[in-house]
Amino acid sequence: MKIHHETLSIRTEVKQQMINVTKRVAATVEASGIRNGFAGLFSQHTTAMLLVNEWQDALLDDISEFLNRVVQDGLPYKHNSPLYSDCDRSNATSHLRSLLFNNGVMVPIVDGQPVLGRFQSVILAELDGPRDREVKVQILGE
Amino acid sequence: MKIHHETLSIRTEVKQQMINVTKRVAATVEASGIRNGFAGLFSQHTTAMLLVNEWQDALLDDISEFLNRVVQDGLPYKHNSPLYSDCDRSNATSHLRSLLFNNGVMVPIVDGQPVLGRFQSVILAELDGPRDREVKVQILGE
Amino acid sequence: MKIHHETLSIRTEVKQQMINVTKRVAATVEASGIRNGFAGLFSQHTTAMLLVNEWQDALLDDISEFLNRVVQDGLPYKHNSPLYSDCDRSNATSHLRSLLFNNGVMVPIVDGQPVLGRFQSVILAELDGPRDREVKVQILGE
Numbered sequence: 001m002k003i004h005h006e007t008l009s010i011r012t013e014v015k016q017q018m019i020n021v022t023k024r025v026a027a028t029v030e031a032s033g034i035r036n037g038f039a040g041l042f043s044q045h046t047t048a049m050l051l052v053n054e055w056q057d058a059l060l061d062d063i064s065e066f067l068n069r070v071v072q073d074g075l076p077y078k079h080n081s082p083l084y085s086d087c088d089r090s091n092a093t094s095h096l097r098s099l100l101f102n103n104g105v106m107v108p109i110v111d112g113q114p115v116l117g118r119f120q121s122v123i124l125a126e127l128d129g130p131r132d133r134e135v136k137v138q139i140l141g142e
Numbered sequence: 143m144k145i146h147h148e149t150l151s152i153r154t155e156v157k158q159q160m161i162n163v164t165k166r167v168a169a170t171v172e173a174s175g176i177r178n179g180f181a182g183l184f185s186q187h188t189t190a191m192l193l194v195n196e197w198q199d200a201l202l203d204d205i206s207e208f209l210n211r212v213v214q215d216g217l218p219y220k221h222n223s224p225l226y227s228d229c230d231r232s233n234a235t236s237h238l239r240s241l242l243f244n245n246g247v248m249v250p251i252v253d254g255q256p257v258l259g260r261f262q263s264v265i266l267a268e269l270d271g272p273r274d275r276e277v278k279v280q281i282l283g284e
Numbered sequence: 285m286k287i288h289h290e291t292l293s294i295r296t297e298v299k300q301q302m303i304n305v306t307k308r309v310a311a312t313v314e315a316s317g318i319r320n321g322f323a324g325l326f327s328q329h330t331t332a333m334l335l336v337n338e339w340q341d342a343l344l345d346d347i348s349e350f351l352n353r354v355v356q357d358g359l360p361y362k363h364n365s366p367l368y369s370d371c372d373r374s375n376a377t378s379h380l381r382s383l384l385f386n387n388g389v390m391v392p393i394v395d396g397q398p399v400l401g402r403f404q405s406v407i408l409a410e411l412d413g414p415r416d417r418e419v420k421v422q423i424l425g426e
Contacts, residue, residue, distance in 0.1 A: 001143045001285045001425075001426055003320045003321065003425065003426065005320070005392070005394050036145045036147070037145065037280075037282060038180070038182060038280065038282060038322070040322060040390055040392055042390075042391070042392055042399065043401070044399075044400070044401030044402075044404065045401050045403070045404070046336075046337045046338040046401070046403045046404055051241070051245075052188075052245040052246075053188045053237060053240065053241075053245075054188040054237060056221065056227065057226070058219075058220035058221045058223070058226035058227045059220070059221040059227075059234065059237055061220050061226075062219045062220050062221050062234050062237070062238065063237075063238065063241070066213065066238050066241075070212065070354065071350065077342075077346045078342035078343070078345050078346050079340065079342045079343040079346050081342070084341070084342035084345075085340065085342045085343075092343065092346050095337060095338060095343055095346070095347070096346065096347065096350050098337065099335070099337075099347070099350075099384045099385070100241045100242070100384070101241070102244065102386065103335075103336040103337075103389065103404070104336075104389065104390050104391075105245065105246065106182055106184075106246050106248060106390060107184070107246075108147070108182055108184055108278055108280035110147050110278075110280070115184065115186075115278050115280075116186070117185070117186030117187050117188070117276070118186075119187070119188045120186065120187070120188055120245070134401070136392055136394075136399050138321075138322065138392035138394070138399075140282070140321060140322060140424070140425065141143075141145065141282065142143055142145065143285045178287045178289070179287065179422075179424060180322070180324060180422065180424060193383070193387075194330075194387040194388075195330045195379060195382065195383075195387075196330040196379060198363065198369065199368070200361075200362035200363045200365070200368035200369045201362070201363040201369075201376065201379055203362050203368075204361045204362050204363050204376050204379070204380065205379070205380065205383070208355065208380050208383075212354065242383045242384070243383070244386065247387065247388065248324055248326075248388050248390060249326070249388075250289070250324055250326055250420055250422035252289050252420075252422070257326065257328075257420050257422075258328070259327070259328030259329050259330070259418070260328075261329070261330045262328065262329070262330055262387070282424070283285075283287065283424065284285055284287065
């Protein structure tokens, strides 16, 4: 059994942003030398999450607008209120939008390659940027 | 350490459909000979996802109606527009509904059996059928 | 390769409740003696789910109110109707709210510790309490 651990550092640029990390995942799998097993990716944050979906600009815009419709700005969130929270918080919507995604995703590795469908990309969803983000990668197999 | 990899092929019949794959997962675990470890299931698609929930006809209808309420048809999605996308795309709602599910689910294996609660089924959620779908199964353990 | 399996029993007290299980996960990882690998947590239920997010009272209230907004009580859910379901079911909203969470979460283990970011807690989301709940923990590594 082999285990490989690595940290991906990602700088995001705007409040809500999708970042395609598929190639970095493939490079980490290759560097690990692990040919068959599981690769796990784990956001270390509560307002930046992961998903696997299609990488297409128009769709990413649709997702962002969907998030804004489902979790509306401007409601009286307690997390944003000095009555209920210590100061400097204003990101309740970022946390709520994070529920639509995953803190971690698993990808199987077969014959040295991450197994993903033709239209699947591994994507970091920044929901409260710009920030410096870390995604931990854990690969286990042989 | 043993690793077993397999592909489940699934033909769906209508636009939005739930398919119970619990028995196929159990059969794959048994065929693998792996007694303790993890079974991972991974949709290879971006408009067909996985979930673990109760298999009951009335509930599945409620889920389908919920998806239609949360992600409405008829909005001006960019993914569906020739102004923003190459032709032949009209499935923005399928992608957005996929955010409510998972591209993959993990199931623990103990004493040769997938560990699931009494009311839990592993379900493929077709969101843009009818199509031919593939779910990759990766089992790792001993 | 080592595998460790354990069941966490959790008594919930109200209809909708968040329970922080981070310390119990860390204790289980320590008890397993596994220093590097994956810890998987798996709810055995269809109306109690898992998430990884920030543990802050005001935010947990915001999440609960968000669930009530997105999945409204009082709609004519089939799962709740004697016309479509056998008797004693009235928890369609609990099932639908469960779609916002995960039946299972994976956490990487490095140097004997679960790897979680500064603001990340592992949380059980009770959506149909009060009930006795079980979370299976499966740890695999070396």
